[in-house]
Amino acid sequence: MNRNRNKLKMKDIATIGIFSALLFVVTVLPGSVMALSLTLQMYSVAIIAIISAPLYMLIMAKVHRTGAVISACAIVGILWGLLGGVFILIWMVALGIVGEILASKTTYQNYKMLTVSFGLYNIAYYLRAIAPLYYYPSYIYGLGYPDETSQAFIEAAHTTAAYATIPVTLIAIILGAVIAKRLLKKHFEKAGVL
Amino acid sequence: MYRIDPRIIIIQIVISGLCAFWIFTPLGMLCEILFLMGFLFYLRLPKEALWLGFWFGLITGLYMLMSALSAPQVIERPIFLLRKMSPLVGVMMLSLKGMSVSELIAGLQKLHFPKSVTLALAVALRFIPTISQELTQIKSAMKTRGISLNLITLIKAPVVTTEYMLIPFMMRCTKVADELAAAAVTRAIENPAPRGMRIPMRIRIKDIVYLMLVICTNLGTLLYSHMG
Numbered sequence: 133m134n135r136n137r138n139k140l141k142m143k144d145i146a147t148i149g150i151f152s153a154l155l156f157v158v159t160v161l162p163g164s165v166m167a168l169s170l171t172l173q174m175y176s177v178a179i180i181a182i183i184s185a186p187l188y189m190l191i192m193a194k195v196h197r198t199g200a201v202i203s204a205c206a207i208v209g210i211l212w213g214l215l216g217g218v219f220i221l222i223w224m225v226a227l228g229i230v231g232e233i234l235a236s237k238t239t240y241q242n243y244k245m246l247t248v249s250f251g252l253y254n255i256a257y258y259l260r261a262i263a264p265l266y267y268y269p270s271y272i273y274g275l276g277y278p279d280e281t282s283q284a285f286i287e288a289a290h291t292t293a294a295y296a297t298i299p300v301t302l303i304a305i306i307l308g309a310v311i312a313k314r315l316l317k318k319h320f321e322k323a324g325v326l
Numbered sequence: 327m328y329r330i331d332p333r334i335i336i337i338q339i340v341i342s343g344l345c346a347f348w349i350f351t352p353l354g355m356l357c358e359i360l361f362l363m364g365f366l367f368y369l370r371l372p373k374e375a376l377w378l379g380f381w382f383g384l385i386t387g388l389y390m391l392m393s394a395l396s397a398p399q400v401i402e403r404p405i406f407l408l409r410k411m412s413p414l415v416g417v418m419m420l421s422l423k424g425m426s427v428s429e430l431i432a433g434l435q436k437l438h439f440p441k442s443v444t445l446a447l448a449v450a451l452r453f454i455p456t457i458s459q460e461l462t463q464i465k466s467a468m469k470t471r472g473i474s475l476n477l478i479t480l481i482k483a484p485v486v487t488t489e490y491m492l493i494p495f496m497m498r499c500t501k502v503a504d505e506l507a508a509a510a511v512t513r514a515i516e517n518p519a520p521r522g523m524r525i526p527m528r529i530r531i532k533d534i535v536y537l538m539l540v541i542c543t544n545l546g547t548l549l550y551s552h553m554g
Contacts, residue, residue: 141507142507142515142516143504145442145445145446146449146502146504147503148442148446148449149445149449149450149503150449150450150502150506151499151503152446152450153450153457154499156450156454157457169403183488186492194500199442203442206443207446210443211447211450214339214418214422218340218343315489315493319497323497
């Protein structure tokens with residue numbers, strides 16, 4: 133009985149579907165624009181984290197049932213997969229499962245735990261978009277750039293400005309979650325949506 | 327009957343997406359594009375196949391021109407990335423034009439994907455094309471209240487403009503989700519019985535041959551890209 137009550141209803145599925153589509157669009161658009169420059173690209177995950185936090189937190193505020201986190205992550209991952217980004221799908225599902233376990237332990241009510249799951253969602257994107265520069269540098273060499281350019285990319289990824297993207301991204305995740313909480317309280321709770 | 331079973335196309339998207347990540351050489355990319363064009367022709371998508379060929383030719387030509395002119399990185403890098411992503415454009419065409427949303431959902435269900443994920447994906451895929459329409463409506467509504475949402479206001483006051491745009495949009499989306507759920511429930515979407523299909527899905531010999539060709543061409547291109 134309790135298990136049935138905790139299952140996703142059609143209303144929850146529609147909410148997850150629509151907001152996951154928005155999360156995907158919010159990731160693709162700034163990601164593509166910022167890919168024009170390597171330094172900008174390294175900070176893209178931080179920007180995406182701030183913009184996508186209200187969308188992610190609204191899903192969690194409206195759907196606090198088993199499968200909310202993993203479904204949202206899986207949908208964004210599958211949409212990426214349909215565009216050929218199969219590795220994002222793999223990371224999204226893997227970290228989505230971890231996020232789901234953490235969020236479900238507090239029945240999707242604890243904001244700190246939801247922030248952690250949101251952090252994992254962003255890290256999944258970071259692991260495909262930026263992290264290959266660190267854990268798979270031969271990929272950069274294989275891209276076909278002249279050797280000096282590839283070397284310059286690797287070196288650029290090991291500068292202070294590049295290392296700074298890691299704490300900046302973490303701060304952006306927390307900042308995004310705080311902004312999302314305020315926005316939801318200011319607009320959605322007042323309007324009776326939540 | 328389907329030209330090719332949607333399950334096979336889903337598997338092809340995964341295989342081609344994975345391979346595209348590891349294909350680095352220009353000749354490897356050309357092979358992958360040619361194979362993808364062949365598959366698109368077979369799926370009766372000649373317009374998409376020709377467009378893919380034209381796209382790759384144009385981007386490769388541009389890249390060669392930029393390299394010859396020693397263009398600055400800010401110009402050369404986006405063109406390089408577009409060239410690297412060309413096989414993914416082919417994969418995208420396969421997924422968007424190779425099967426309808428209903429076929430994709432039916433295929434995922436046959437592959438035993440959870441019902442919640444397939445339904446949410448169906449909602450997401452049908453919602454994405456309407457996003458720009460929803461945003462236009464919000465822009466018009468804001469204009470009637472004396473607030474114009476454009477690039478200049480976004481640069482002048484990014485936080486406020488984003489809030490003016492995002493909040494009504496999110497509010498509208500929650501409403502769309504509720505309406506969509508109500509419409510789906512009245513059509514017995516929550517019925518636990520398996521979803522029926524107007525056209526039955528069956529793996530035939532030609533599907534298996536197609537899959538074998540997909541595996542062989544992708545593996546061949548990968549091997550050529552790394553050893554050739």
